[in-house]
Amino acid sequence: FIGNLRAEVLLSPGHTLASVTYHIADAAFIHDTFFMPDSGTARADFPGGNAEALWDSLQRILSLPADTRLFTGHDYRPAGREARWESTVREQRENNPWVANMDKAQFIAQRKQRDATLPHPELMLMALQVNIRGGVLPDCEDDGRHYLKIPVNRFKG
Template sequence: MSARPEVKHFLHEPTSTFSYVVWDPETKQAAVIDSVLDYTENNGLTATDSADEMIAFIREQGLTVQWVLETHAHADHLAAGAYIRDQLGGTTGIGAGIRVVQNHFREVYNLERGFLPDGSQFDHLFEDYETFQVGNIEAKAIPTPGHTSDSLTYVIGDAAFCGDTLFMPDGGTARCDFPGGSASTLYQSIMRLYELPDETRLFVLHDYRPNGREYRNETTIGDERQGNIHVRDGVSEQEFVERREARDRTLDLPRLIIPSVQVNIRAGQLPPAEGNDVSYIKVPLNRPDYFSQSYGGGDA
């Protein structure tokens, strides 16, 4: 088995989001994965309490941040990557597929001319299967699109961070009705993850506590293969696609999708301030089809 990094999770309860600090215990080099910027929707206030908790932990442990990573451009929470990099340094990174997401939402929000859908807002764009290091621990970026076109999984030693691709076995899988999403593609991505060793530790981004159980964030590839309620061993692609698309037709859009996307395609930076020195989130009225394929009369 590959080298074993240390992993510390942080739960953001308002969005049921797990963020991670991952580090090489030998070199103390670390990666921050899927951090959260606090946002209060009824008054437009942002705060850094959640990110500051991670920063305090990193400093207490004497870690050096090497990477500030996103598994994709999230639709349910604002990312704090830019803030963490400003505080601790490190290289921000996301999959190269972010360009497709940026290009779509640049049109949706009619963004300023200066916004370029080229991924340059991030320090590094990971190509499919690109390798990198966290300290002395080998890591790889595995493409896992389907939930979104830019989704990827970071495998760092014996630990995999899959974003929204898989939930805990009793939670199933992510929705596939966002622009660029595809249930068939998600199935193929999950099969790619199932090629990892069964003992690989798998860390999920969200847990919605099925049946009211306690929050959980860690499982294994073997447990997913044996028990995932949507796509365990023996479930065909057709069976999965039918179930996933039927489920997606019943889902509302995430509560924070409009502010989240506008911040997250900018690597966690707020939109540029306007002439009055205030930053604004834009809301396209009466166009739910901009965000979910289910509203457009068809499925992924």
Template sequence: MTQAVPQVHPIFDEATWTWTYVVHAGPGSACAIVDPVLDYDAKAGRTRHASADKVIDYVRANALKVEWILETHAHADHLTAAPYLKAQLGGRTGIGEHIAAVQKVFKGIFNLEAGFATDGSQFDRLFTDGDEFRIGALTGKVLHVPGHTPADIAYQIGNAVFVGDTLFMPDVGTARCDFPGGDARTLYRSVRKLLSLPPDTRLFMCHDYPPSDRPVACESSVAEQKARNIHVHDGVSEDQFVDMRTRRDATLAMPVLILPAVQVNIRAGEMPPKEGNGTSYLKIPVDAL
């Protein structure tokens, strides 16, 4: 049986430069939501749902049934809106199985409560490399692509691959590797894994940070990346990439939302348990990073 061709609806969050995707086979079909964004005002510690509500509006306008809410990794630059979307639309949350390693590291950094589980059980499904899953008439396949973090995965749905932070648009390059568990050599090999797919494979980015001479964009192709990616085009060796990535990462500031985002995202988007006054609190580890 021929698989349905995935339709991809991108939604851009300007505050975090993040792309969220709704993937489906047409109006009335099942769908998956990839990398949703919760609006978070770091100055006030306040959450809102403007970005997630755009997802809800699109899903309802097209009579879609949410089967999955998928994370490519535990993001450091935005908070996930997965719990809000799940409450409104249903669906199961999924992430790569190596989220457990990320949880173990950050449980220590944030000195989280003793009962915080570091086995990934906050998510409905932990995917392993090569896993397949259904989205109605569509089939998804999981590709483990570590390097940015140990837990990064990409989702291949038909001829579309949602690459997370592994790759950016060709004129932006690749993701940093200096977070806990990141590794430039591993990232290079993950990128080559993606670029071994057929040349016309559609690659969808999690972020875009465009130069001033073009608007934001979300889609590239294997052929375009191999020809034009400024960091990993064909001909760039592993050693050359590692040297470039290591030197570049040493110049980068931490993402603005890394401290709140990681605490929330390793909990599958839930806030820390409320304290005696009914309020949740996020921690700021002083001089720890």
């Protein structure tokens, strides 16, 4: 519960291994699973990402009531349209080309093909390093810089 609101956390892997959806009343906060219907879905080639898992997560979101409001993490504004962040399950089912009239095998093949053409985001390495520490940078060292030090094979001794 959040206050008096019943909240459900749905594991929604595919874009990343740890993606989640927060379903609260008639709304779902869907992170980077679906984008706006005219933008499709998240890519599945990030560390821990998986096209098959993403399809399953998308289907779980699409199983919510049709009028459930979906709030996406960000919008790519195709054709320069105004930024949007809210759609519905119905709009995704009917208008998202990555799920409308597509089966699981088609989605997986097309998602993998598309992802293979996309460059890695500029900030990917930095994001991974900071996420490992829960978003908290270590203290600066003598040279005034932050360093992320991760022991490799430190389980013994």
